[in-house]
Amino acid sequence: MAQLICENLALGYDGREILSDLNFSVDAGDYLCIVGENGSGKTTLMKTILGLQSPISGKLSMSDGLSQNEIGYLPQQTLVQRDFPASVWEIVLSGCQNSCGLRPFYNKAEKQLAKENIKKMELEPLVNRCYRELSGGQQQRVLLARALCATHKMLLLDEPVSGLDPKVTAEMYRLIEELNKKDGITVIMISHDLDAALQYANRILHIGKKVFFGTKEEYLKSEISGVFAKGDE
Amino acid sequence: MGEIFDKLSLYLQFPFVRYALIVGVLIALCSSLLGVTLVLKRFSFIGDGLSHVAFGAMAIASVLKMTNDMPLVLLITVICAILLLRTGQNTKIKGDAAVAMISVGALAIGYLLLNLFSTSGNLSGDVCTTLFGSTSILTLSQDEVWLCVVLSIIVVAVFILFYNKIFSVTFDESFARATGTNAGVYNLLIAIVIAVIIVLAMNLVGSLLISALVIFPALSAMRIFKSFKSVTLCSAVLSVFCTLAGMIISILSGTPVGSTIVAADIAAFLIFYIIGMFSGGSKK
Numbered sequence: 001m002a003q004l005i006c007e008n009l010a011l012g013y014d015g016r017e018i019l020s021d022l023n024f025s026v027d028a029g030d031y032l033c034i035v036g037e038n039g040s041g042k043t044t045l046m047k048t049i050l051g052l053q054s055p056i057s058g059k060l061s062m063s064d065g066l067s068q069n070e071i072g073y074l075p076q077q078t079l080v081q082r083d084f085p086a087s088v089w090e091i092v093l094s095g096c097q098n099s100c101g102l103r104p105f106y107n108k109a110e111k112q113l114a115k116e117n118i119k120k121m122e123l124e125p126l127v128n129r130c131y132r133e134l135s136g137g138q139q140q141r142v143l144l145a146r147a148l149c150a151t152h153k154m155l156l157l158d159e160p161v162s163g164l165d166p167k168v169t170a171e172m173y174r175l176i177e178e179l180n181k182k183d184g185i186t187v188i189m190i191s192h193d194l195d196a197a198l199q200y201a202n203r204i205l206h207i208g209k210k211v212f213f214g215t216k217e218e219y220l221k222s223e224i225s226g227v228f229a230k231g232d233e
Numbered sequence: 234m235g236e237i238f239d240k241l242s243l244y245l246q247f248p249f250v251r252y253a254l255i256v257g258v259l260i261a262l263c264s265s266l267l268g269v270t271l272v273l274k275r276f277s278f279i280g281d282g283l284s285h286v287a288f289g290a291m292a293i294a295s296v297l298k299m300t301n302d303m304p305l306v307l308l309i310t311v312i313c314a315i316l317l318l319r320t321g322q323n324t325k326i327k328g329d330a331a332v333a334m335i336s337v338g339a340l341a342i343g344y345l346l347l348n349l350f351s352t353s354g355n356l357s358g359d360v361c362t363t364l365f366g367s368t369s370i371l372t373l374s375q376d377e378v379w380l381c382v383v384l385s386i387i388v389v390a391v392f393i394l395f396y397n398k399i400f401s402v403t404f405d406e407s408f409a410r411a412t413g414t415n416a417g418v419y420n421l422l423i424a425i426v427i428a429v430i431i432v433l434a435m436n437l438v439g440s441l442l443i444s445a446l447v448i449f450p451a452l453s454a455m456r457i458f459k460s461f462k463s464v465t466l467c468s469a470v471l472s473v474f475c476t477l478a479g480m481i482i483s484i485l486s487g488t489p490v491g492s493t494i495v496a497a498d499i500a501a502f503l504i505f506y507i508i509g510m511f512s513g514g515s516k517k
């Protein structure tokens with residue numbers, strides 16, 4: 001059953017369209033990869049899904065028990081100021097904010113959830129470290145753990161491996177795949193890494209001048225993949 | 234040493250000195266709490282602008298010959314805080330310009346009003362008091378003391394109740410918004426609390442030195458501590474300590490209260506800076 005449906009969606013900034021006529025749907029348990037050139041509007045699409053900006057026209061609906069504030073996400077660039085004093089624990093726990101509502105403090109279950117996700121992301125040794133003193137890969141895992149605290153249904157990842165070395169990249173992909181396969185979390189990932197996209201995802205959304213949405217097999221047969229793969233190299 | 238204690242206990246017999254110390258400690262506590270948020274959210278310029286607005290409001294109150302000017306000053310400052318936050322959200326540059334306009338404008342109009350309408354013989358003395366808060370903390374009426382105490386308690390309570398929300402909104406506003414936190418409301422709350430703190434702190438250090446009172450303890454604590462909680466606690470303790478030290482020194486040696494407190498804050502910052510350099514150097 002579809003968790004997320006986009007119909008004739010048009011998006012952009014200040015009324016200026018970047019993308020229009022976007023149609024796709026995401027089912028529970030899917031692993032959707034969004035590919036496209038720089039500036040094609042991938043991040044914009046993600047922001048629209050998250051409700052950080054409103055679509056210019058068209059419809060974006062969630063169903064199957066998913067509500068907008070139950071989507072965990074990993075931003076492409078964290079706008080965190082460089083010298084923000086925050087420990088790994090504080091950041092991961094802040095992902096539980098949406099289940100708090102107006103309650104001022106975190107309860108036991110939420111702290112437990114944060115602990116589990118820290119363990120899942122293999123961050124236990126770093127729990128009291130300061131975020132800004134971690135490496136890029138470690139920081140990504142902290143933010144992923146925070147995203148996991150915010151959801152057990154759907155994860156949005158905006159280029160989760162950019163800037164990571166091949167070994168850490170592979171590890172990151174393994175962690176994400178585990179979340180998708182083992183925990184049944186729907187994953188929507190933006191990536192420039194077409195090989196990985198084709199390896200892990202079961203659905204591909206290609207945006208740009210031409211838009212494609214379909215399964216991985218269909219994508220490989222379509223001409224759009226050939227052009228993009230060549231242009232990418 | 235004994236001489237100093239004698240002198241101090243003599244002063245402490247005066248109720249206004251005791252009031253001043255209590256109010257000073259409370260104001261120091263409040264002003265340090267939001268320091269981290271202010272520094273990291275780039276709200277510090279709003280804080281600075283608002284303190285000038287408070288000066289203008291004070292001038293209006295004194296022209297109107299109000300005996301208790303705090304409610305009016307509070308109202309005007311809170312309204313300006315909300316307005317500044319609104320304009321600041323549209324675009325960065327316009328926001329900055331708006332703050333500059335309002336703050337410098339408020340200073341000029343305030344001084345102009347005082348000049349035109351003041352009947353006091355010692356105008357520059359009055360202005361100096363408002364800007365640098367030289368004695369106002371010692372001349373608080375009992376009503377004002379109560380108002381300060383109540384407002385401080387409200388600020389501390391709001392901060393504790395919304396501590397986790399303030400952390401989320403400060404650390405990563407987009408994530409907070411995406412996961413359903415109404416960031417706009419909390420930004421508004423932060424702005425209002427800042428306005429209240431500024432009006433409170435004006436009594437202690439005067440409008441020109443407020444930013445120092447708010448920002449120095451947070452910056453000092455950030456030199457050494459690495460988590461939000463420890464930085465907040467440390468800056469609260471540090472701020473209270475420096476304020477007490479500054480007030481006692483100024484009472485004993487007759488220096489202006491506000492600048493002595495800020496001098497104590499600066500000294501603490503230097504100490505923390507050096508400690509931070511050493512501990513940072515040994516770890517790496």
Ligand SMILES: Nc1ncnc2c1ncn2[C@@H]1O[C@H](COP(=O)(O)OP(=O)(O)OP(=O)(O)O)[C@@H](O)[C@H]1O
Nearest residue numbers: 013014018036037038039040041042043044045076
């Ligand atoms: N805040 C903004 N205001 C106006 N235009 C914007 C804004 N952010 C992005 N854009 C424009 O929208 C278009 C799409 O940007 P977007 O960030 O969605 O691209 P992207 O597909 O994520 O690219 P990349 O692969 O580089 O991350 C770009 O042309 C960009 O210039």
Ligand SMILES: [Mg+2]
Nearest residue numbers: 042043076158
């Ligand atoms: Mg992007």
